[in-house]
Amino acid sequence: MLKDITLGQYFPGNSxxxxxxxxxxxxxxxxxxxxxxxxxxxxxxxxVAILTLxxxxxxxxxxxxxxxxxxxxxxxxxxxxVMNIFWTxxxxxxxxxxxxxxxxxxxxxxxxxxxxxxxxxxxxFVILTYTTSPVALTDAIERLTxxxxxxxxxTHEFAMMMSIALRFIPTLIEETDKIMCAQKARGADFExxxxxxxxxxxxxxxxxxxxxxxxxxxxxxxxMECRLYHGGDGxxxxxxxxxxxxxxIVSLIFIAILAAVILVNTQFEAxx
Amino acid sequence: MEYIIKSEALSFSYDEDGNGKKTVENLxxxxxxxxxxxxxxxNGSGKSTIAKLMCGVLxxxxxxxxxxxxxxGRILRVSCDEDIxxxxxxxxxxxxxxxxxxxxxxxxxxxxxxxxxxxxxxxEIRKKVDSALKAVGLYEYRTHDTHKLSxxxxxxxxxxxxxxxxxxxxxxxxxxxxxDPRGRDDVMKIIKEMxxxxxxxxxxxxxxxxxxxxxxxxxxxxxGKIILDGSPRNVFEKNEVxxxxxxxxxxxxxxxxxxxDSGAEITxxxxxxxxxxxxxxxxxxxxxxx
Numbered sequence: 001m002l003k004d005i006t007l008g009q010y011f012p013g014n015s016x017x018x019x020x021x022x023x024x025x026x027x028x029x030x031x032x033x034x035x036x037x038x039x040x041x042x043x044x045x046x047x048v049a050i051l052t053l054x055x056x057x058x059x060x061x062x063x064x065x066x067x068x069x070x071x072x073x074x075x076x077x078x079x080x081x082v083m084n085i086f087w088t089x090x091x092x093x094x095x096x097x098x099x100x101x102x103x104x105x106x107x108x109x110x111x112x113x114x115x116x117x118x119x120x121x122x123x124x125f126v127i128l129t130y131t132t133s134p135v136a137l138t139d140a141i142e143r144l145t146x147x148x149x150x151x152x153x154x155t156h157e158f159a160m161m162m163s164i165a166l167r168f169i170p171t172l173i174e175e176t177d178k179i180m181c182a183q184k185a186r187g188a189d190f191e192x193x194x195x196x197x198x199x200x201x202x203x204x205x206x207x208x209x210x211x212x213x214x215x216x217x218x219x220x221x222x223x224m225e226c227r228l229y230h231g232g233d234g235x236x237x238x239x240x241x242x243x244x245x246x247x248x249i250v251s252l253i254f255i256a257i258l259a260a261v262i263l264v265n266t267q268f269e270a271x272x
Numbered sequence: 273m274e275y276i277i278k279s280e281a282l283s284f285s286y287d288e289d290g291n292g293k294k295t296v297e298n299l300x301x302x303x304x305x306x307x308x309x310x311x312x313x314x315n316g317s318g319k320s321t322i323a324k325l326m327c328g329v330l331x332x333x334x335x336x337x338x339x340x341x342x343x344x345g346r347i348l349r350v351s352c353d354e355d356i357x358x359x360x361x362x363x364x365x366x367x368x369x370x371x372x373x374x375x376x377x378x379x380x381x382x383x384x385x386x387x388x389x390x391x392x393x394x395x396e397i398r399k400k401v402d403s404a405l406k407a408v409g410l411y412e413y414r415t416h417d418t419h420k421l422s423x424x425x426x427x428x429x430x431x432x433x434x435x436x437x438x439x440x441x442x443x444x445x446x447x448x449x450x451x452d453p454r455g456r457d458d459v460m461k462i463i464k465e466m467x468x469x470x471x472x473x474x475x476x477x478x479x480x481x482x483x484x485x486x487x488x489x490x491x492x493x494x495x496g497k498i499i500l501d502g503s504p505r506n507v508f509e510k511n512e513v514x515x516x517x518x519x520x521x522x523x524x525x526x527x528x529x530x531x532x533d534s535g536a537e538i539t540x541x542x543x544x545x546x547x548x549x550x551x552x553x554x555x556x557x558x559x560x561x562x
Contacts, residue, residue: 135376135377135378135381163375163376163377164375166377167374167375167376167377167418167419170419171371171419174419216369216371216372219367219369219372219373220372220373220375222324222329222367223365223367223372223373223375223430224375224385225329225360226327226328226329226360226364226365226367226434227360227364227375227385227386227389227433227434227437228357228361228386228389228390229385229389230357230389234391235388235389235391236387236388236390236391236392236393236394236397237384237388237394237397238380238381238387238388238394238397238398238401239381239394240394
């Protein structure tokens, strides 16, 4: 039952976006956020939208998945829209009703804000969450933060902890499943009763899970020592991340888009 | 005899002050280079503790273990802090639970863990990983997720992870105990292969007698002491001593022994089912030819 939980939301694939260096992807995600926030007119949003659509198309991730990813922020989108429509004041009155006046600036602003949210979520998900495996992500974070280790930040240790946590999630899920079955066989009831009752019923699952996790940690530490683990110093890697032509090309495209957005912002603002 | 592991007056206690009950008491033994030794004993006899002492996971309370390391080019001492890294490099260990010794989510990255820690250059790691995976027959699985493999396959990945370190001796601490019969057979086949074609010294900690029967030498441990030491045939012959420490010889051995005890003219000790069958055939032929 618990086995169906997918880790993160990674969709394995073979597209150019999947193959990009994960370090570049993290940087591009930040860059993408900058692009989205520098767009100020409908026209420049059009440019960003084209970029996002192109990313979705290249990554071969279905639109349904993208729409699903927008579902959790639906409330925020509606809230933002309503706030902007009713509380923005301007010059051109669209219509007036009782005490509420809606200005066309408000409507325009609401559309831009919602568009910004949609682009922000779908774009970052396509670049990073959907197309990068958690392992690659941890690896990239370790390498990107490496300079920080010079000032005493334990970057390698954090990355190791993260990757071991990822490695043990399926194992612990399996174990939880087993413990639940064992408790059910002895008459435990997890499905009925109020919230508090059900939360209490979880205690007999969590305690054995906790104890066994400590036992596992102990054994894993011994196994890691047996395999010569001694921290991050002098450690080499099987896979060395190397920037390839596609990484440079995609980065250049992103820089060009940022330039285009700024240009469109200043040149075509008057039009819309 | 050229030894690879030699213990002298080895004692170990899990109590910090060392005054409590000793799990391992005053042991002296040698393990011959290139040999296949089985250490057997019931639960809590101290056999796993001995294993952990030999590969430097635990430090002896008193006494010493000497490891003759070819790769370090000298004799190492387990209780010496400067030597411990080389000890672990020379003597690898495969644990009981396959889930608790895999570090990475992808097979080949897990196998690469030890060479990565050694600081081997990437191209060489790749070579080591590939040959280790081929040795355990999992080369096609190199990009698979470790948690989707079966127990036997996981344990083979763990073995590959140790092999990639190029150890001179590998200790298996009840490594087949959690596997199904098929996984157990696969692992045992690899263990024998490691000794025969790679020349690695193998120490097998087990309570399965038919696995121990495959070794050249069996050491029986009870209450932290070695009470029997010899070839499987010699050890199985003393079945009274074995049953005193809660161990049972394989069924076929017991059957033949009972026939012998009740006065049949039959070989006293056999090691496996085939030998037992042959012994019974021989005995019957002898009887009816007379």
